[in-house]
Amino acid sequence: MNKTDQYQDIRDAVRDLCAQFPDEYHRKIDAERGYPEAFVDALTKAGWMAALIPQEYGGSGLGLAEASVIMEEINRCGGNSGACHGQMYNMGTLLRHGSPAQKELYLPRIASGEWRLQSMGVTEPSTGTDTTKIKTTAVKKGDRYVVNGQKVWISRVQHSDWMILLARTTPLADVKKKSEGMSIFMVDLRQAEKSGMTVRPIPNMVNHETNELFFENLEIPAENLIGEEGKGFRYILDGLNAERTLIAAECIGDGYWFIDRVSQYVKDRVVFGRPTGQNQGVQFPIAESYIEVEAANLMRWKACALFDAHQPCGAEANMAKYLAAKASWEAANVCLQMHGGFGFACEYDIERKFRETRLYQVAPISTNLILSHVAEHVLGLPRSF
Numbered sequence: 139m140n141k142t143d144q145y146q147d148i149r150d151a152v153r154d155l156c157a158q159f160p161d162e163y164h165r166k167i168d169a170e171r172g173y174p175e176a177f178v179d180a181l182t183k184a185g186w187m188a189a190l191i192p193q194e195y196g197g198s199g200l201g202l203a204e205a206s207v208i209m210e211e212i213n214r215c216g217g218n219s220g221a222c223h224g225q226m227y228n229m230g231t232l233l234r235h236g237s238p239a240q241k242e243l244y245l246p247r248i249a250s251g252e253w254r255l256q257s258m259g260v261t262e263p264s265t266g267t268d269t270t271k272i273k274t275t276a277v278k279k280g281d282r283y284v285v286n287g288q289k290v291w292i293s294r295v296q297h298s299d300w301m302i303l304l305a306r307t308t309p310l311a312d313v314k315k316k317s318e319g320m321s322i323f324m325v326d327l328r329q330a331e332k333s334g335m336t337v338r339p340i341p342n343m344v345n346h347e348t349n350e351l352f353f354e355n356l357e358i359p360a361e362n363l364i365g366e367e368g369k370g371f372r373y374i375l376d377g378l379n380a381e382r383t384l385i386a387a388e389c390i391g392d393g394y395w396f397i398d399r400v401s402q403y404v405k406d407r408v409v410f411g412r413p414t415g416q417n418q419g420v421q422f423p424i425a426e427s428y429i430e431v432e433a434a435n436l437m438r439w440k441a442c443a444l445f446d447a448h449q450p451c452g453a454e455a456n457m458a459k460y461l462a463a464k465a466s467w468e469a470a471n472v473c474l475q476m477h478g479g480f481g482f483a484c485e486y487d488i489e490r491k492f493r494e495t496r497l498y499q500v501a502p503i504s505t506n507l508i509l510s511h512v513a514e515h516v517l518g519l520p521r522s523f
């Protein structure tokens with residue numbers, strides 16, 4: 139599939155860069171449980187990770203549509219944007235809610251790649267998706283906040299300089315609405331590791347660097363608070379539409395990768411004296427997957443268009459993520475199935491991409507939570523939790 143669109147120049151440039159990091163590169167990193175440092179460096183140096191940072195801060199000031207094409211192409215070329223997508227969208231929280239001084243300090247350094255802001259610490263082991271119940275606290279003492287608590291599944295901490303941390307600054311019992319009383323902070327990760335934060339890596343199904351974090355009297359300078367105290371949960375929510383849409387684009391990239399691979403394979407693989415792809419039992423599931431990826435892609439473009447026009451796009455961003463994660467997973471299944479035993483061989487890269495794309499039904503938001511968002515906020519059904 140070599141369709142062209144208005145973003146063809148971005149596609150070609152990202153593909154050229156990705157071509158320097160072929161399947162063997164990503165396979166080796168996956169086998170070693172390593173981090174694609176050279177790949178992420180190359181993307182950063184080429185400016186792709188700074189796509190959404192305004193030009194006045196050293197970025198390229200592109201829209202979400204263009205940024206999503208970058209993520210899509212990384213995955214479509216066999217890579218995994220999950221290693222670096224945080225660098226593209228986490229800074230949006232600073233951009234929208236940071237003070238002028240914070241923006242001046244952080245954004246140019248993030249744009250140049252001098253600093254990585256790849257991590258966002260929200261999820262906790264005992265509260266999961268029920269974010270307003272988080273137990274990590276940040277208590278103001280003079281010119282510092284003192285943080286105690288625990289986070290889980292916090293990604294890229296070992297390959298980031300900074301993390302945005304969500305913590306409770308007012309106890310749940312003392313706020314009118316449960317979404318109030320939480321705040322967000324910039325945490326200097328290397329500094330924190332020396333003084334109150336312990337990082338415990340979580341080996342997992344994907345080669346995704348993710349960790350448990352323990353905070354014991356970690357002190358954060360008060361100036362690292364982003365925006366107003368108590369409004370952090372809303373600030374985090376503000377960033378989710380971009381995150382969901384970008385991850386939808388990654389899934390679209392995965393979906394096309396699987397369909398390209400399987401379409402080629404079933405043309406070449408001869409069993410019972412003919413290509414397996416000549417059988418309708420093989421063709422139809424591939425065609426069905428392709429239709430579903432294409433349909434998901436339409437919702438991704440709708441979400442991008444609304445976002446870039448500064449229109450509400452919560453429903454579309456969520457629906458794009460839902461459709462794309464489902465379509466890429468179905469394409470992964472079909473690709474694996476139609477490769478027979480070879481689909482399980484690491485050298486075909488299918489089992490790796492299969493694991494990678496499966497994550498997106500669970501993180502950064504699970505499918506059920508998207509369904510409940512649509513039920514409640516689009517269809518007006520009673521709140522279920």
Ligand SMILES: Cc1cc2nc3c(=O)[nH]c(=O)nc-3n(C[C@H](O)[C@H](O)[C@H](O)COP(=O)(O)OP(=O)(O)OC[C@H]3O[C@@H](n4cnc5c(N)ncnc54)[C@H](O)[C@@H]3O)c2cc1C
Nearest residue numbers: 258259260261266267291292293348501502504506507523
């Ligand atoms: C590899 C990986 C990387 C991650 N990276 C980060 C990160 O960088 N930062 C971060 O903060 N978090 C991160 N996460 C956490 C991720 O966002 C959560 O795992 C996800 O939101 C689900 O939360 P949970 O695991 O606590 O599941 P739970 O909340 O325990 O839910 C488990 C299942 O039950 C379902 N469920 C729960 N409540 C309901 C309900 N009311 N109705 C219907 N279904 C329900 C969920 O949909 C889910 O399928 C990561 C997770 C993984 C696996």
